[in-house]
Amino acid sequence: MKNYAILIFSLLLLSAGAMQAHTLADKGSITGKVIEEVGALPIPSAVVAVYELNAERPFQTTATDENGVFKFNALKYGTYKVKVSFVGFASLTINEVILTEKDFERNLGTLKLGSDQNNLSEVTITAEKPVIEFAADKITYNVDKSILAEGSTATDILKNVPMVQVDIDGNATISGKRSTRIFIDGKPSDYMTSNIADLLNVLPSDAIEKIEVMTNPPARYSGDGEGVINIVMKKGFAIGFNGNAGITAGLQGNTNMNTNASYRSKNYSLTGGAAYRSNIGKSTSHSYRENFDLLKDTTFYYDNYASNRSNSNGGNFRAGLDWDISSQQNLRVTSNFNTNNSSSRAGTDFNFLNEDFALKRVRNQISTADGSSHNFVFNADYSIKGTESGDKLSIGLTYNTNNNDNLRIQDQKYSLPVTGKPSLRENTNGTGNDGLTFNIDYDRPVFKKRDQLEAGLMYNYRRNNNDQLVRDFDFVTQQYVISEKLSNEFRYNERIFAGYTSYNYRGKSIGVKAGVRAELTDVDFDLSTGSNYNVKPYLSLFPNISINHFFKKRYNIGATYSVRINRPREIALNPQINDNDTLNISYGNPGLVPAYTHQMDISFGAFGEQWSFTPRLSYSTSSGVIERYRAVTVTDGVAKSETSYYNVGANDIFGLILIGNYRPNKKLSTNANLTLTQSNYRSSLNSALNRKGLSIRSALGLSMQLPLKTAFEANVNYANNVNAQGRAKGSVTSSLAARKVFFKNRLNARISVSDPFGRRNNSLFSEGVNFRLQSYSTSNTSNVTLSLSYRFTKIKKVPPPPKPN
Structure with missing residues (x-):
C-alpha cells in the first residue's frame, strides 16, 4: 500500500x-x-x-x-x-x-x-502564409511552410525555389542568368568563403526563415552579378526560451543532425545552433568525343567511362546576440563557423579509337582525393533611430576567414599497349580566403513621411591565396620530384569602394524607386613565378529604376531597369593548371575583363483570394560575356582539350517567366512556374559561338493538409539550358514528403523520397570547329529519408496590458 x-x-x-x-x-x-x-x-x-x-x-x-x-x-x-x-x-x-x-x-x-x-x-x-509569395520585384520562399525543407540543408531548399537552379555540384543560380550572387542576411556570402557550395550544403534549413530571389536588386545591394539570392536567417524573436532538435537519416547513408535554441528577454535575445551532416555520393559518367584532324582530313574518337564514390561530413555552429540598448538603439552580433571534410575515389578508363573505330589505346586511372575546409564569419550591426524624424542610421562590420586544404593522387597505367609507361602524381592545394566589409546606411522619410530617401557607403577588402604543389613520382629513383611547370602560388587582392543613393516616391496608385550605385574597384594579383598583374582601378555606375502601378486592389503592372557587372574572380583568373585528365586540362585566364549587362523587366500581377498569376517579360544585353570555352588541338593523332574562361563576346537574352499559385481551400495549395529564355551569342572568337538557343526551366509543386495531423508535399523540376558552345540538358527531378505530428504538435515525423522514378541524369553537348563532345552522368539522388524533430518551449509569463475603456 x-x-x-x-x-x-x-x-x-x-x-x-x-x-x-x-x-x-x-x-x-x-x-x-x-x-x-x-x-x-x-x-x-x-x-x-x-x-x-x-x-x-x-x-x-x-x-x-x-x-x-x-x-x-x-x-x-x-x-x-x-x-x-x-x-x-x-x-x-x-x-x-x-x-x-x-x-x-x-x-x-x-x-x-x-x-x-x-x-x-x-x-x-x-x-x-503560402510556401511561395510573389511580388513585382522578387519571389519569396517561406522555408517554415515547406515540409520538404524540414531536416534538410540550404542546398536542398534551393532546388525547389522558383527560378532557381542547382547543379550537380551544389551551385545555385537564377534561371536565365549567367552569374548569381548568394547573400546571407543582405551580405554577400561569396566574400565569406571560397566555396559557397560547401557553406550551403551544411547550413541547416531549420535556421533559415525565407529565401528571396531578386532579378533586379535595388541600389543598396552590390552591383556584382545579374541577380541575387538572399537567404534570411531566423532571428529568434520568441518570448522566453524555445528551440528544436532534429535528426535525419537516409537509405543512401546520409545523416543530418541539428539543434537550434533562443532565449528572449525584455531587452535582448540570445540565439544559437549546431548541425552535423554526413553524406555518401556515388556517380558514373560516360564521355564520347569526336576529334577532327583538319590537316589530315581524318576523324578519331575518345570513349571514356568513369565511376566515383565520395564521403563528406561537416558541421555548422552559430551564435548571436540581439540587444535593444534603448528604444532607439540596437546592436546585433552574430558568428558562424563551418567545417567540412571529404574523401573520394574515382576510376576512369580512357579509350582511344581510330577512324575505323578500332581500339588502339587504353589508359586506366585511379584518383583519390582528401580535403578539408574551415570557415569563420563574424558580423556586428549597430542601428540608431530618430525619435521624431523617423530616420535610421545603420553601421555594419563583417570579418571572415576561410581555408581549404586538398590532396589528390593520380595513378595512371596502360592496359593497351602494355608497354605504355605508368605515372604517379601527387597534387596538394591550399587556399586561404580573408575578407573585411564595412558599411554605413542611412534611411530618412521625407515630405511628411510620404517618400523615402536612402544613402550608404561600403568598403570591402578581400585577399585570396592559392598554393598548388605538384610532384611526379620518379620510378627510377623511387622519389617524388616537384613539377616546376604545374606548381605555383596565386595571390589575389580586391578592394571595392562603393556609395549609393536612392529615392522612393509614393503616389496614390504609382510607386517609383530610382537609385544609382557607384563602385571603384582596385584589383591586383601575382604568381610565384614572378608574373604580376595590376588591373587599373576602374569606376562603374549602376543605375536602377522601378515603376509599379496598382489598380483595382488586385492588379499591378511594373517595369524595372538596371545595369549589372560580372567581375572575373580568382577561380576564373588563376592560370594554375588542373590536369586530373592530361588530355582534358583546364586553367584560368588572367586577361579577363569585367562584363556589363543592361537588363529590364516588365511584369504584371493579378491576385485573388485563392490564386495569383504573375507573368514577366525580360530582356538583357551583355558585352564581354565570361564563359568557359573549350579548344581542341590535334598533334600526331593525339587530341588535347584545353578549357579556360574567356570574354566570349556579346549575348542577348529574351525571357518569358510565368509564375502562379492556386489555393482552392486552406488545406490545398499548388504552385507552378515556367521560364523560357532565348539566347543569341555573337562572337569573333569562334564561329561555333554564333548560335541561338532556347533554355527551359519549369517546376510544379503541391502541398496538402490531411486529417490526423498529417500533411503531404511534392515537387517536380525540369531544366534544359543552352551555353556558348552547346547545351546542358538535365532530366526531370522530383521529390515528395509526408509529415505527421505527435505529442501536442511537439514531435514531427517526416518521410521524404527524392527522385523516386530514377537516378538524376545530366547530359552535356558541346562542339567546336574540330570536335564534337557528348557527356552523360548519373548520381545517386534516389533516396528515402526519415526525419524526427522535437520542439521544446518555455514561455515567459507576461501580464496582459489593460483593456481599453
Whole structure:
C-alpha cells in the first residue's frame, strides 16, 4: 500500500506540474508590420485591434511604432481576428489567426494598406502564409511552410525555389542568368568563403526563415552579378526560451543532425545552433568525343567511362546576440563557423579509337582525393533611430576567414599497349580566403513621411591565396620530384569602394524607386613565378529604376531597369593548371575583363483570394560575356582539350517567366512556374559561338493538409539550358514528403523520397570547329529519408496590458 501511495502521490505531482506548465505555456503573441501598398514605406500610429472569435468588441488595441511594427503579448491559445486601420487607407482584416502550442507566436509579416479614395472599402485576407509569395520585384520562399525543407540543408531548399537552379555540384543560380550572387542576411556570402557550395550544403534549413530571389536588386545591394539570392536567417524573436532538435537519416547513408535554441528577454535575445551532416555520393559518367584532324582530313574518337564514390561530413555552429540598448538603439552580433571534410575515389578508363573505330589505346586511372575546409564569419550591426524624424542610421562590420586544404593522387597505367609507361602524381592545394566589409546606411522619410530617401557607403577588402604543389613520382629513383611547370602560388587582392543613393516616391496608385550605385574597384594579383598583374582601378555606375502601378486592389503592372557587372574572380583568373585528365586540362585566364549587362523587366500581377498569376517579360544585353570555352588541338593523332574562361563576346537574352499559385481551400495549395529564355551569342572568337538557343526551366509543386495531423508535399523540376558552345540538358527531378505530428504538435515525423522514378541524369553537348563532345552522368539522388524533430518551449509569463475603456 505504501508503494501505491507513493506512486499515486508522484502522479499527482506530475499532473500538477504538467497543468502548471500548460498554464504558463498557454500564452502567445501576434506581431506584424504595416506599410503602404504603393511605395512600401512604414505607417506609424496605425490602429491595430485584435478580436476574439465572434466578438464584436476588440480584446486588445495598440498602435504601430515609427517603423510600422506592432505586437500583442500574453494571448491565450485560440482563434483571433486582427484589424488594421489608418486615416486615408482602406482597412485590412486578417481572419483566422490561430495560436496553438506549436504556433504560439504568429508573425503576420508585412501588411499592406491600399489607398482608400472613398474611405468605405475594406480588404479581408488570410493570415496563413503560402510556401511561395510573389511580388513585382522578387519571389519569396517561406522555408517554415515547406515540409520538404524540414531536416534538410540550404542546398536542398534551393532546388525547389522558383527560378532557381542547382547543379550537380551544389551551385545555385537564377534561371536565365549567367552569374548569381548568394547573400546571407543582405551580405554577400561569396566574400565569406571560397566555396559557397560547401557553406550551403551544411547550413541547416531549420535556421533559415525565407529565401528571396531578386532579378533586379535595388541600389543598396552590390552591383556584382545579374541577380541575387538572399537567404534570411531566423532571428529568434520568441518570448522566453524555445528551440528544436532534429535528426535525419537516409537509405543512401546520409545523416543530418541539428539543434537550434533562443532565449528572449525584455531587452535582448540570445540565439544559437549546431548541425552535423554526413553524406555518401556515388556517380558514373560516360564521355564520347569526336576529334577532327583538319590537316589530315581524318576523324578519331575518345570513349571514356568513369565511376566515383565520395564521403563528406561537416558541421555548422552559430551564435548571436540581439540587444535593444534603448528604444532607439540596437546592436546585433552574430558568428558562424563551418567545417567540412571529404574523401573520394574515382576510376576512369580512357579509350582511344581510330577512324575505323578500332581500339588502339587504353589508359586506366585511379584518383583519390582528401580535403578539408574551415570557415569563420563574424558580423556586428549597430542601428540608431530618430525619435521624431523617423530616420535610421545603420553601421555594419563583417570579418571572415576561410581555408581549404586538398590532396589528390593520380595513378595512371596502360592496359593497351602494355608497354605504355605508368605515372604517379601527387597534387596538394591550399587556399586561404580573408575578407573585411564595412558599411554605413542611412534611411530618412521625407515630405511628411510620404517618400523615402536612402544613402550608404561600403568598403570591402578581400585577399585570396592559392598554393598548388605538384610532384611526379620518379620510378627510377623511387622519389617524388616537384613539377616546376604545374606548381605555383596565386595571390589575389580586391578592394571595392562603393556609395549609393536612392529615392522612393509614393503616389496614390504609382510607386517609383530610382537609385544609382557607384563602385571603384582596385584589383591586383601575382604568381610565384614572378608574373604580376595590376588591373587599373576602374569606376562603374549602376543605375536602377522601378515603376509599379496598382489598380483595382488586385492588379499591378511594373517595369524595372538596371545595369549589372560580372567581375572575373580568382577561380576564373588563376592560370594554375588542373590536369586530373592530361588530355582534358583546364586553367584560368588572367586577361579577363569585367562584363556589363543592361537588363529590364516588365511584369504584371493579378491576385485573388485563392490564386495569383504573375507573368514577366525580360530582356538583357551583355558585352564581354565570361564563359568557359573549350579548344581542341590535334598533334600526331593525339587530341588535347584545353578549357579556360574567356570574354566570349556579346549575348542577348529574351525571357518569358510565368509564375502562379492556386489555393482552392486552406488545406490545398499548388504552385507552378515556367521560364523560357532565348539566347543569341555573337562572337569573333569562334564561329561555333554564333548560335541561338532556347533554355527551359519549369517546376510544379503541391502541398496538402490531411486529417490526423498529417500533411503531404511534392515537387517536380525540369531544366534544359543552352551555353556558348552547346547545351546542358538535365532530366526531370522530383521529390515528395509526408509529415505527421505527435505529442501536442511537439514531435514531427517526416518521410521524404527524392527522385523516386530514377537516378538524376545530366547530359552535356558541346562542339567546336574540330570536335564534337557528348557527356552523360548519373548520381545517386534516389533516396528515402526519415526525419524526427522535437520542439521544446518555455514561455515567459507576461501580464496582459489593460483593456481599453
